[in-house]
Amino acid sequence: MDQSIPIFVIIPLAASFFISMVGGRIRGFGKTLSVLVFLCTLIIALSYLISGNHASMVYKIGGWEPVGNIPIGIYLLLDPFSGFMLIIINTMAFLATLYSVNYMTKYTGEKYFYTLFCIMVAGLNGVVLAGDLFNLYVFLEITVIASYALVAFGTEKEELEASFKYQILGGMATALILFSIGMIYWYTKTLNIADITKMLASSNDRMLIQFCELILIAGFGLKAAIMPFHGWLPDAHSSAPSPISAMLSGVVIKAAGLYVIFRLFFNMFEITWEISVLITAIGTLSMVVGVFLAIGQWDLKRLLAYHSISQMGYVIIGVGMGMMIVATSGNMALASLAITGGLFHLINHAVFKGLLFLNAGAIEYRLGTRDLNQMGGLFEKMPLTSGTSLAASMAISGIPPFNGFFSKLVIIVAAIQAKFYLLAALAVIVSIITLASFMKFQRYAFFNGQAEDYGKDGIREVPFFMSFAMVVMAVLCLALSLLMIPSVRESFLQPAVDALLGNNEYFMNLLNM
Amino acid sequence: MQGMSPIVKKVTQLVMGFIFVYGIYVITHGHLTPGGGFAGGAFLSGTFILLVLSFGSNILNLRREEEEASEIEGLAIFTFLLLAVVGFLIGMRVFFGNFLPKGQIGELISAGVIPLYNIAVGVEVGAALLTIFLALVIYKEEISK
Numbered sequence: 338m339d340q341s342i343p344i345f346v347i348i349p350l351a352a353s354f355f356i357s358m359v360g361g362r363i364r365g366f367g368k369t370l371s372v373l374v375f376l377c378t379l380i381i382a383l384s385y386l387i388s389g390n391h392a393s394m395v396y397k398i399g400g401w402e403p404v405g406n407i408p409i410g411i412y413l414l415l416d417p418f419s420g421f422m423l424i425i426i427n428t429m430a431f432l433a434t435l436y437s438v439n440y441m442t443k444y445t446g447e448k449y450f451y452t453l454f455c456i457m458v459a460g461l462n463g464v465v466l467a468g469d470l471f472n473l474y475v476f477l478e479i480t481v482i483a484s485y486a487l488v489a490f491g492t493e494k495e496e497l498e499a500s501f502k503y504q505i506l507g508g509m510a511t512a513l514i515l516f517s518i519g520m521i522y523w524y525t526k527t528l529n530i531a532d533i534t535k536m537l538a539s540s541n542d543r544m545l546i547q548f549c550e551l552i553l554i555a556g557f558g559l560k561a562a563i564m565p566f567h568g569w570l571p572d573a574h575s576s577a578p579s580p581i582s583a584m585l586s587g588v589v590i591k592a593a594g595l596y597v598i599f600r601l602f603f604n605m606f607e608i609t610w611e612i613s614v615l616i617t618a619i620g621t622l623s624m625v626v627g628v629f630l631a632i633g634q635w636d637l638k639r640l641l642a643y644h645s646i647s648q649m650g651y652v653i654i655g656v657g658m659g660m661m662i663v664a665t666s667g668n669m670a671l672a673s674l675a676i677t678g679g680l681f682h683l684i685n686h687a688v689f690k691g692l693l694f695l696n697a698g699a700i701e702y703r704l705g706t707r708d709l710n711q712m713g714g715l716f717e718k719m720p721l722t723s724g725t726s727l728a729a730s731m732a733i734s735g736i737p738p739f740n741g742f743f744s745k746l747v748i749i750v751a752a753i754q755a756k757f758y759l760l761a762a763l764a765v766i767v768s769i770i771t772l773a774s775f776m777k778f779q780r781y782a783f784f785n786g787q788a789e790d791y792g793k794d795g796i797r798e799v800p801f802f803m804s805f806a807m808v809v810m811a812v813l814c815l816a817l818s819l820l821m822i823p824s825v826r827e828s829f830l831q832p833a834v835d836a837l838l839g840n841n842e843y844f845m846n847l848l849n850m
Numbered sequence: 851m852q853g854m855s856p857i858v859k860k861v862t863q864l865v866m867g868f869i870f871v872y873g874i875y876v877i878t879h880g881h882l883t884p885g886g887g888f889a890g891g892a893f894l895s896g897t898f899i900l901l902v903l904s905f906g907s908n909i910l911n912l913r914r915e916e917e918e919a920s921e922i923e924g925l926a927i928f929t930f931l932l933l934a935v936v937g938f939l940i941g942m943r944v945f946f947g948n949f950l951p952k953g954q955i956g957e958l959i960s961a962g963v964i965p966l967y968n969i970a971v972g973v974e975v976g977a978a979l980l981t982i983f984l985a986l987v988i989y990k991e992e993i994s995k
Contacts, residue, residue, distance in 0.1 A: 398944065400942045
């Protein structure tokens with residue numbers, strides 16, 4: 338297993354270059370290869386999970402050993418939290434490419450689509466594996482530059498505008514992140530995350546560290562589209578082709594934004610009360626404001642995009658509460674419960690929001706519109722799309738037995754036990770408003786009895802691969818509820834939480850090589 | 851796209867060979883002197899850009915050249931990755947492993963596999979910059995039509 342860590346980056350990169358060379362000559366080469374590649378990376382990621390080995394593994398690229406206990410090479414690190422993210426990334430990538438097999442036939446330039454898609458996933462895998470700040474930054478740029486191009490893939494006016502906006506704000510985020518990395522490098526003379534932890538532990542310049550922390554929150558907050566930094570998200574997510582919307586919303590904002598925030602603030606910086614309050618506050622703000630922005634939307638994909646902001650808020654308050662408890666050195670079991678809730682909601686959101694975007698894509702594929710007012714009565718015409726979107730809507734609104742219910746329950750229970758009553762109340766209220774807005778989606782899209790207006794041109798169920806990807810995700814929406822069973826949670830979710838909380842272990846693993 | 855005056859054409863003919871050879875020098879001495887694949891690749895693409903600018907070209911040729919440049923780019927970066935993977939499979943069995951003999955410091959043939967990486971990067975950067983340039987030229991030709 339130790340040897341297979343760089344494979345997560347190698348195979349998608351090789352596939353993308355191969356597709357750019359050969360894809361134009363052989364029909365269907367791009368889609369076949371990318372589906373196989375993501376199936377392969379998914380299997381490797383799952384084998385790490387099933388092996389039951391929860392130790393962190395370090396991979397030294399080029400075989401550069403540390404000199405005098407100072408790490409000098411590029412190190413990749415796979416620990417349970419990275420493994421958890423890898424599973425999300427590769428599952429979503431596999432299902433999204435499977436869906437694209439039929440969906441992308443309405444676009445030209447398929448070769449470029451799969452090339453960029455593979456580059457994006459290679460970057461995402463790199464972000465979660467990177468063991469030093471600079472490589473994290475490089476992989477982040479690989480991801481977002483590929484996603485700028487993918488957002489603009491339709492090359493209509495609207496898509497180009499969204500992509501341009503995304504590029505400008507993404508560029509600002511990049512500048513902030515690079516500036517902060519530069520400051521940290523200047524102060525600690527090292528880029529390796531574990532080495533920085535060691536240096537920061539022996540420093541007393543709180544002002545400088547806090548300054549870096551704030552800039553990092555702003556930079557990665559822009560990538561994660563949490564509330565004051567969310568301006569690019571609704572445009573970018575609604576204009577991209579649907580599989581890309583599913584990837585952006587399901588994976589990119591999590592792996593490129595939230596993962597890095599959690600990783601750096603738990604494992605690199607010391608958790609302080611101010612920062613954890615700030616993170617929880619912006620999480621609460623996203624959760625509440627996002628849902629109010631969402632409910633008034635009539636463009637289906639914009640509605641879903643605003644809900645991404647709101648649901649990210651749940652993840653952040655779950656983890657933020659855990660940080661606050663750790664900062665006040667409170668009950669560690671409670672902190673662990675809160676973080677479990679946050680990470681559980683993270684994986685759930687990837688699945689149900691990915692599915693909802695794929696449903697939106699299926700409706701757009703047949704109807705050619707995203708306007709809820711022009712839909713209706715699709716329940717009879719597209720039963721699979723309707724059924725799967727009902728499952729996803731119930732999951733996101735928190736209705737048992739779907740996965741969203743359990744993760745929200747864990748977050749709310751943790752909030753009540755930790756005496757954050759306001760957060761618990763807000764979480765419940767936001768969940769109810771979410772339910773209202775998804776009832777609106779269900780009613781206008783599927784049950785409004787307008788079907789005869791579409792004429793005779795045959796609105797029917799989408800092709801096989803699209804339906805298949807949607808059904809698999811709907812099954813996952815139910816199956817992830819199993820993570821509530823203690824023995825399943827112990828083997829999958831709990832190691833990830835422990836990896837975040839046991840910051841010493843991460844640190845030891847990178848240094849004692 | 852129109853060509854330029856005979857003076858420009860003649861000067862281009864005179865200097866482009868030197869620029870090209872200098873680009874190759876910078877690439878192949880990347881492990882010994884400042885520069886390397888990226889800088890040398892920029893020289894290589896510079897010669898082609900100079901040719902297109904001074905002699906002009908029609909849109910069909912430009913499109914074909916862009917496709918070829920893009921394919922060469924893919925091939926070069928694939929070679930780079932292949933070299934890294936070869937290090938993964940033989941020798942020390944690490945990704946980006948240096949599996950060739952290191953040789954004497956300061957010799958042209960030394961530093962193991964690094965000159966090969968430099969050559970791959972040089973071709974890649976040359977082809978990539980040329981592709982970008984051609985894409986811009988094609989775009990301009992299309993909107994001026």
